[in-house]
Each structure stands twice: as structure tokens, then as C-alpha cells.
Amino acid sequence: MRIIGWVAAATILVAAGGTAFxxxxxxPAAVKNEDGKYLDKEGNPTYKIVExxxxxxxxxxxxxxxxxxxxxxxxxxxxxxxxxxxxxxLKTMSYGDFLGVVASGRKNVSSSQENVMPAxxxxxNVACYMDDLYVYLRARxxxxxxxxxxxxxxxxxxxxxxxxxxCMGRK
Amino acid sequence: MRRLLISALLGSVAAxxxxxxxxxxxxxxxxxxPKDWVMPAGDYANTRYSxxxxxxxxxxxxxxxxxxxxxxxxRGHEGGPLIIxxxxxxxxxxxxxxxxxxxxxxxxxxxxxxxxxxxxxIPVMCCDTVNRGxxxxxxxIFLHQADTTLVALDAKTGQVAWSVKDGDPGKGATGTSAPLxxxxxxxxxxxxxxxxxxxxxxxxxxxxxxxxxxxxxEGPDDQILVDxxxxxxxxxxxxxxxxxxxxxxxxxxxxxxxxxxxxxxxxELNLMYYGSGNPSTWNPKQRPGDNKWxxxxxxxxxxxxxxxxxxxxxxxxxxxFDGVNEMILSxxxxxxxxxxxxxxxxxxxxxxxxxxxxxxxxxxQKYDPKVNWTSxxxxxxxxxxxxxxxxxxxxxxxxxxxxHNNKGICPAALGTKDEQPAAYSPDTQxxxxxxxxxxxxxEPFKVSYxxxxxxxxxxxxxxxxxxxxxxxxxxxxDGKTGKIxxxxxxxxSVWSGALATAGNVVFYGTLEGYxxxxxxxxxxxxxxxxxPSGIIGNVTTYEHGGKQYIAVLSGVGxxxxxxxxxxxxxxxxxxxxxxxxxxxxxxxSLGGSLTVFALPQ
Numbered sequence: 001m002r003i004i005g006w007v008a009a010a011t012i013l014v015a016a017g018g019t020a021f022x023x024x025x026x027x028p029a030a031v032k033n034e035d036g037k038y039l040d041k042e043g044n045p046t047y048k049i050v051e052x053x054x055x056x057x058x059x060x061x062x063x064x065x066x067x068x069x070x071x072x073x074x075x076x077x078x079x080x081x082x083x084x085x086x087x088x089x090l091k092t093m094s095y096g097d098f099l100g101v102v103a104s105g106r107k108n109v110s111s112s113q114e115n116v117m118p119a120x121x122x123x124x125n126v127a128c129y130m131d132d133l134y135v136y137l138r139a140r141x142x143x144x145x146x147x148x149x150x151x152x153x154x155x156x157x158x159x160x161x162x163x164x165x166x167c168m169g170r171k
Numbered sequence: 172m173r174r175l176l177i178s179a180l181l182g183s184v185a186a187x188x189x190x191x192x193x194x195x196x197x198x199x200x201x202x203x204x205p206k207d208w209v210m211p212a213g214d215y216a217n218t219r220y221s222x223x224x225x226x227x228x229x230x231x232x233x234x235x236x237x238x239x240x241x242x243x244x245x246r247g248h249e250g251g252p253l254i255i256x257x258x259x260x261x262x263x264x265x266x267x268x269x270x271x272x273x274x275x276x277x278x279x280x281x282x283x284x285x286x287x288x289x290x291x292x293i294p295v296m297c298c299d300t301v302n303r304g305x306x307x308x309x310x311x312i313f314l315h316q317a318d319t320t321l322v323a324l325d326a327k328t329g330q331v332a333w334s335v336k337d338g339d340p341g342k343g344a345t346g347t348s349a350p351l352x353x354x355x356x357x358x359x360x361x362x363x364x365x366x367x368x369x370x371x372x373x374x375x376x377x378x379x380x381x382x383x384x385x386x387x388x389e390g391p392d393d394q395i396l397v398d399x400x401x402x403x404x405x406x407x408x409x410x411x412x413x414x415x416x417x418x419x420x421x422x423x424x425x426x427x428x429x430x431x432x433x434x435x436x437x438x439e440l441n442l443m444y445y446g447s448g449n450p451s452t453w454n455p456k457q458r459p460g461d462n463k464w465x466x467x468x469x470x471x472x473x474x475x476x477x478x479x480x481x482x483x484x485x486x487x488x489x490x491x492f493d494g495v496n497e498m499i500l501s502x503x504x505x506x507x508x509x510x511x512x513x514x515x516x517x518x519x520x521x522x523x524x525x526x527x528x529x530x531x532x533x534x535x536q537k538y539d540p541k542v543n544w545t546s547x548x549x550x551x552x553x554x555x556x557x558x559x560x561x562x563x564x565x566x567x568x569x570x571x572x573x574x575h576n577n578k579g580i581c582p583a584a585l586g587t588k589d590e591q592p593a594a595y596s597p598d599t600q601x602x603x604x605x606x607x608x609x610x611x612x613x614e615p616f617k618v619s620y621x622x623x624x625x626x627x628x629x630x631x632x633x634x635x636x637x638x639x640x641x642x643x644x645x646x647x648x649d650g651k652t653g654k655i656x657x658x659x660x661x662x663x664s665v666w667s668g669a670l671a672t673a674g675n676v677v678f679y680g681t682l683e684g685y686x687x688x689x690x691x692x693x694x695x696x697x698x699x700x701x702x703p704s705g706i707i708g709n710v711t712t713y714e715h716g717g718k719q720y721i722a723v724l725s726g727v728g729x730x731x732x733x734x735x736x737x738x739x740x741x742x743x744x745x746x747x748x749x750x751x752x753x754x755x756x757x758x759x760s761l762g763g764s765l766t767v768f769a770l771p772q
Binding site for chain 2: 062063064065066067068070071072074075080081082105107109113114115116117118120122123124125126149168169
């Protein structure tokens with residue numbers, strides 16, 4: 001579980017570093033490929049879709065989203081009657097803020113509405129897949145993937161598998 | 172008036188059987204008075220049937236709104252109000268307010284209860300912060316709060332008489348279900364199937380709130396309250412360690428089997444009935460075995476909790492087909508002989524009829540023709556697979572394995588029916604069933620368990636059956652033969668509890684917000700009115716000042732508010748269906764309110 005702790009810690013640092021609330025996530029164009037993980041010019045994770053084939057992170061993010069997140073945030077990031085549409089939220093939310101909210105949760109309690117997002121920082125099913133979720137939702141926010149399961153995807157790399165296994169505490 | 176007879180019979184026997192002055196004796200008597208609506212389903216048999224007939228098939232078209240009441244809460248409003256004499260008790264989703272309204276004083280608020288609860292419980296609730304209503308007994312109103320506090324309120328003043336904690340929200344246990352008063356006890360079930368809770372039904376003393384017994388859905392015999400010799404499954408003794416043997420290692424400790432559905436009770440047999448939900452996780456590969464007694468109909472003795480019989484509908488669940496839906500008790504003839512029946516419309520798409528005294532399986536048939544994961548239940552008593560559904564390999568998410576996307580499974584995880592209770596009319600001897608008409612793709616994968624965190628392990632997407640545009644049906648069902656008598660298409664899932672009446676009218680609500688009245692014999696629509704928000708509440712009727720009223724909570728949300736608010740999966744996704752799946756948000760918006768109808772003066 002060390003990696004989860006690391007993700008959460010890094011998250012808080014990043015979140016604290018970026019003061020802007022509605023900081024734009026910037027140009028999603030991928031400029032770099034690190035073992036199947038694509039990065040934009042700021043060095044933040046992003047998607048790469050070539051002729052309908054999505055990168056592994058977008059695909060993995062789709063799967064994890066529809067297990068862990070859709071129960072509140074609706075299918076395909078479309079929102080529900082009680083949680084925001086992340087395909088919209090991710091238009092204005094930075095990578096750092098995203099990590100911060102997922103790891104630490106968020107409360108939005110007023111006299112008429114009570115929206116509470118739990119902290120997923122120590123839930124490996126979410127914490128080990130933060131970048132996957134971000135990349136998928138970033139692709140949704142930019143209309144790069146539609147309301148469908150990505151039909152074709154790049155293979156899972158060995159580096160990814162190793163990191164995943166160690167994060168999930170598997171041998 | 173066949174029902175009168177049956178009720179009278181049940182009543183007299185109950186008096187003999189119990190012999191004491193239990194709260195339920197008073198309650199049972201109160202259910203004989205159709206002017207009141209004293210328990211969530213109207214009566215112990217969970218029929219949701221009323222003898223009132225002032226509003227009937229010939230005049231229901233003239234129905235008008237008599238009065239309305241805003242609950243001040245925006246989340247999904249399940250359940251419905253209780254009506255006792257001049258008083259109406261209206262509950263809300265989190266923060267779980269209860270209002271007592273005086274019908275004799277222009278519906279003035281006599282008291283209001285609003286608990287202080289830690290909002291951290293909100294995201295632990297699987298699918299919206301719903302609550303399915305309060306119970307009445309011994310001069311008290313019982314509320315099962317989101318944080319699992321069961322609280323007893325003085326029905327006259329709203330003062331807290333006692334309160335008790337039923338579970339630990341820190342581990343994912345939450346309260347959404349309506350309690351039921353039986354004898355001198357309050358029965359309550361718990362939610363948390365998506366969080367690996369070892370779920371249970373618990374009996375609390377009605378005077379003090381002290382725990383009397385607790386029966387778990389899975390675990391050792393002394394925890395699930397079974398007698399290896401006397402408790403039966405399909406007529407045979409259950410045997411020792413019936414649950415433990417069907418789980419790997421200690422997995423039963425995080426086994427789920429939530430109990431958030433409705434409870435019913437037969438005073439004559441002195442048995443209470445309810446169903447248990449899905450085993451945790453949704454990834455079947457991770458929990459080999461039948462995972463007993465998840466997905467099971469339980470018949471328990473309410474005095475001790477001891478189980479009389481069980482029947483597991485979906486052994487080793489592979490689709491999240493919770494077995495929590497209501498058990499409706501009726502007395503009908505099968506094969507020329509009078510039978511005490513229990514009818515249950517399961518999430519798995521099968522309508523079951525059992526003998527409620529013995530647990531003998533009589534009928535198991537699909538109540539949506541699109542159900543495809545099974546070819547049916549083995550009804551051969553001599554077969555080694557007697558009582559088990561035959562699973563089609565193509566739709567077996569276990570056989571296909573982890574990381575395989577199983578396409579086109581019908582029904583979807585929300586089931587052919589979810590918690591929205593059906594009604595039974597002894598006049599027509601038909602069940603009126605609000606249904607979902609939705610299929611899914613389901614892909615299980617490995618997850619790890621963390622206490623208090625979701626423990627799901629499957630990706631799914633939902634859509635109407637290929638070639639169809641309606642996502643719901645409202646059907647009439649013959650429980651003796653297992654056949655659909657008539658079926659009305661609805662654009663969205665019907666997520667509202669039905670009401671059958673002696674006026675030959677059946678009522679239900681729709682997700683767009685319509686309250687609808689249909690002819691009980693033909694299903695012909697006789698009336699509709701669009702309430703302020705989508706309806707996931709249950710329709711209720713009562714009489715006050717010589718007038719019959721129909722009441723329903725609107726306030727869209729619940730699980731229906733998840734997928735459907737966004738519209739289901741894109742219809743262009745290769746299924747070839749045409750239009751019609753427009754998002755629910757184009758039809759309605761949030762807001763809890765009670766709308767009450769009556770005939771014009």
C-alpha cells in the first residue's frame with residue numbers, strides 16, 4: 001500500500017501548489033509517450049486516440065470509472081441527479097485538483113443540497129488508477145471519446161502491469 | 172370482498188395464536204380499516220391493496236389535485252406516507268426528516284423531526300440517499316435513518332422515545348429500508364451490499380429498543396439462525412454449516428446479502444418473509460461457491476429469528492440480481508386446492524410463487540420475455556439441480572471470466588424489477604408489477620476490499636433491449652400460472668410502487684412524473700397527471716372526512732436517477748434501435764413533494 005500513500009501525498013502537494021481553482025487543464029495534445037502513458041506539454045497525463053484506437057489508460061479508465069464512479073457520477077461521466085457530470089467538470093479542473101478531490105473527497109453541504117464525495121485515497125481500486133480515470137475523463141471532457149465503450153485499445157504495457165500489481169499488493 | 176373473508180380469517184387466527192396484547196394485534200386490526208394506511212405496504216401481506224372504491228374505473232378520469240406538500244428535500248423520494256386517523260406521516264431521504272400533518276387542520280405540520288447525522292454517510296449510500304418510509308406501532312413512529320440509527324418517535328409529539336444503532340456506516344452499512352412492527356418488536360434490515368457488509372435483519376424491543384435477535388444473511392449457523400435439522404430448503408433439512416460451506420475461507424465476513432427490501436408477515440403461520448441481496452463483490456470469480464444465503468427468500472419466526480425455510484433464487488450471483496424485493500402473501504387456488512402463497516418478483520427477471528408455509532417452489536417464470544441469462548428454473552424434484560436456474564453460458568460472467576465484457580445480458584443489474592413494490596388485488600387475483608426493461612454489458616474484474624469503501628469489481632453499461640425503445644413496462648401477472656396478462660409500455664423504467672383498489676383501478680407513478688390510473692382488468696389508461704418531479708415513491712390511498720384520497724411522493728432520484736438522468740448508453744452504439752432514449756432530464760427535475768388527489772366536490 002506504499003504507492004497509494006505516495007499518490008495521496010503527491011496529490012496534496014500538487015493541489016497545494018496550484019492555487020487557481022478553475023485552472024484550465026490546457027491543451028490535451030499528447031507530446032510524449034512514457035511506456036504507454038501519454039503526457040501533454042505540461043507533463044500531465046493525457047489520452048492518445050488514433051483512428052478509434054485508444055491508449056491503455058483511456059480504456060482502463062473507462063472500466064474503472066464504470067465500476068467505482070458511475071454509481072454517483074452517472075454513465076460515461078454524464079452526471080446523475082445528485083453528483084456532477086465529470087465530462088463537464090474536467091473541462092475546468094486541473095490534474096492536480098482532480099487528484100486532490102479524488103484522494104481527499106469533497107463536501108458541498110448547504111441548506112438545500114448535500115453533496116458529499118468520499119475520500120478514495122486509501123482505496124486501491126481507485127487510488128491505483130487515478131491517472132487512468134483522469135485520462136479517460138479528460139478524453140470525455142474534450143469529446144475525444146463518446147458515450148461508448150472504446151472498441152479498440154493499445155495493449156497494457158509491462159511497466160503498467162508491474163506498477164499495477166505492486167500498487168494493488170499482488171504478487 | 173373475498174379479501175374481507177381472508178382478512179377476517181387471518182385476524183381471528185392471529186388473535187388465537189398470539190393471545191396477547193401485542194402492538195401488531197392493534198396494527199392488524201387497524202389494517203382492516205381501509206380509511207387508514209398504517210404500514211408501508213398497507214397490510215402485513217404486502218398487497219398494497221385497498222378496499223376503498225369511491226374512486227373507481229368509471230370516475231377516476233375526473234381526479235383532481237386536492238392538496239400538495241413540499242418536503243424541502245431534493246434527493247430521490249422512495250416509499251410513501253402513513254395515514255392513521257387524522258394524522259399523516261411523511262418522511263424524506265437524507266437528512267431523513269419526518270413530518271406529522273394533521274389532515275383535520277388543513278394538513279398543518281403538528282411536529283417535525285430532523286436528526287443530526289454526519290454527512291459522511293451520504294457517499295456510503297450506494298444509490299442516492301433514499302429512505303423507504305416509517306413504520307407505526309405502540310403509539311410510536313419508527314424511522315431507520317441513513318446512519319443506521321433506528322429511532323422511535325412519539326406519534327403525537329415527535330419526541331424521541333428511544334434510539335439504537337443498527338450498523339456501522341464507517342464499514343459501509345447504511346439505513347434505507349422501512350421497518351416493520353411485528354408483535355412487540357421492530358424489524359429492520361440493512362444496506363451495504365456494495366461495501367462488503369455482512370448483512371442482517373434485527374429485531375428490537377418495541378418498548379426499549381433493546382436488541383432481541385439478529386439473523387445474518389451468511390455465516391455460521393448460530394449467526395444466520397438456522398437449525399440444521401429443522402430449517403428446510405426446498406423441503407429438505409438445510410444441514411450443518413449450510414452457508415460457510417459455500418464461501419471460500421472467511422469471505423462470508425464481507426459477503427453482503429443486504430436486507431434493505433420490504434418485510435411481510437403472516438400472523439397465522441407466525442412467519443416473517445424477506446429477501447437477501449447480492450453477495451459482495453460483483454466479480455463472481457473472486458468468490459467461488461453458491462454464496463449462501465445471499466439472493467435468498469427467508470421465512471423466519473419473528474419471536475426468535477429462527478429460520479423455518481430458505482430458498483436461494485440466484486446461487487453464486489454473476490449479475491447483481493439482489494433478492495430483496497417484496498414478498499406478497501396471497502391465498503389462492505392452485506390445481507383446485509387452496510394454497511397459502513408467497514409471490515416474489517425478483518431482480519433476476521423471474522416471478523416466483525412458493526407455498527409460504529413450507530417453502531415449496533410452485534412457479535418460476537420470466538415476467539419480461541426479454542430475460543435471457545437463464546433458460547428457466549429446474550422444477551424436477553428428483554433432479555440434483557432442482558430449484559436452480561439454468562444459466563446460459565454466453566451470459567455467465569463467471570464462465571466467461573474476468574476482464575471479459577459480457578454483452579447483451581437481460582435484465583440489467585437493476586433487475587426486471589427493483590425495490591418498487593408490486594400490488595395484488597384479490598378481486599382480479601392479479602399482481603400489478605412495475606418493471607424495468609433494460610439490458611446490460613457486464614465485465615467483472617479483480618478488486619480489493621477496504622473497509623468502508625465500495626467493493627464492486629465490475630464495469631457495466633445499460634440500454635433498452637435491442638430493437639426496443641421503451642425502458643419500462645407496467646404489467647399484470649397471474650402468479651398461479653406465471654403468465655403476463657397485460658403489459659403497458661413505459662418510456663422509462665417504472666420505479667414507483669403500485670396501488671390496487673376495490674374500485675377496479677390500479678395506480679402507479681412514472682419517472683417523468685406522471686401519476687397514472689389504469690383499469691385493473693385491461694390495463695387501459697384512465698387518468699394521468701404530471702406531478703412536480705419524477706416518481707420513485709409508492710402510491711397510497713386513504714379516506715378522510717368521507718372522501719377517498721390518492722397520495723404519492725414525487726422526487727426523482729434513486730438508482731433510477733443515476734443512469735436514467737443521463738440517458739442510457741448512446742442509442743447509436745450499434746444496436747440499431749431508433750430514438751426514444753432521450754434523457755430523463757428533458758422531462759423532469761429534482762424536488763420532493765407530496766401530491767394528493769381526490770374527486771371534485
